[in-house]
Amino acid sequence: MKIGDLGRATGTSVETIRFYEAERLLPAPARNSANYRVYELAHLERLSFIKRSRDLGFTLDQVRELLRLADDPGNSCAGVDVITARHVAAIDRKLADLAALRSELVRRLDSCQGPTIADCRIIEALSPKGEAAG
Amino acid sequence: MKIGDLGRATGTSVETIRFYEAERLLPAPARNSANYRVYELAHLERLSFIKRSRDLGFTLDQVRELLRLADDPGNSCAGVDVITARHVAAIDRKLADLAALRSELVRRLDSCQGPTIADCRIIEALSPKGEAAG
C-alpha cells in the first residue's frame, strides 16, 4: 500500500502522513526500489486511531499519550479516562466562551440601526466612544 | 504615553502592540530622543477597537476590514453587518461541532468499563477493530 492509498483509506492527506512520520506518531515504513513508502496493515490501523482521535479534538500530544497507553493492554484505563475527561472540560470551556461571544455579536447585530457607519451600533460598540452602548 | 502605558490601558501586551505595528494595524507612532515609541489618544482608541474586535473572535483580517469600514462614517453599515453575520455563522458551526464532539466523548467515557486498556471502551472506540463499538 502506497502513501496515496493509505491517505484515501483513512481520509488523511499525503502531506499529513509524512508529517506524522516526521513527528514519530507513525513508524517509518519500508521503502520499495523507487524509494516509495510501502505501508502494512499495522500502519493503517495506527493512522486510523490517530485520525479518529484528531477528529475528536485531541491534540497531537494527547494522541501520543493515548497511543502509548493503548499500546499496552495491561495498562490501567484510568489514564485514558483522565485525558478524555480533561478534554471534555476544555471543550466545555470553549463552548461557554463561544456561546457568550455569539450572544454578544447577535445583540450588536440586532441593535444595528444603519444605514451608514455613523449610525452603526456594531462599530459604535467596538469604538471607545461607544462604551455607553456596549 | 509609552508602549507600556498603552498596553496597560488596553490590556494588550507590549509585544502584541509592536506586532500590530509591524502588521500595519496600528500606525507607527512618533519616537522620542531615546527612540521610544510615543503614543497619542488616537492610538489608544484604535488599539481599543482592535482589542474589542479580537476579544469578540474576529480574525486580524476581519479587524482590518472593520477598521477600514469604520474609518469612513459615510460607508454603508451593510459591510459591517455582513462580516458580523458571517462570524456568527462560523461560531454556530464551531458550537455545533464542539457539542457533537462533547457528546461523543462523554458517551465513550460513560461506557468505559475498565480497569485495563484491554477493556477500555474509549481505546476500543478509537481503534479500527473497535468500529462496532463506536
Place this chain on the structure above:
DNA sequence: ATGCACCCTGAAGTCACTATAGGGTCAAGC
C-alpha cells in the same frame, strides 16, 4: 517520446501571537 498521476525531499508559509537574545535608557538609592 510525451503526458500525467503519483512519489520524493527540504524549506517556507499559515495564524496570532509569545519568547528569547542581546542590547540601550532612565530614575532612584547608596
Place this chain on the structure above:
DNA sequence: GCTTGACCCTATAGTGACTTCAGGGTGCAT
C-alpha cells in the same frame, strides 16, 4: 558616580498542526 531595576529597542525563532512550494524522480499509457 555607580549600581539596581524597570522599562524600552531590534531581530529572530518558536508555538500547533498542518499546508504549500520548489525542484525533482517513477511508472504506466499513448
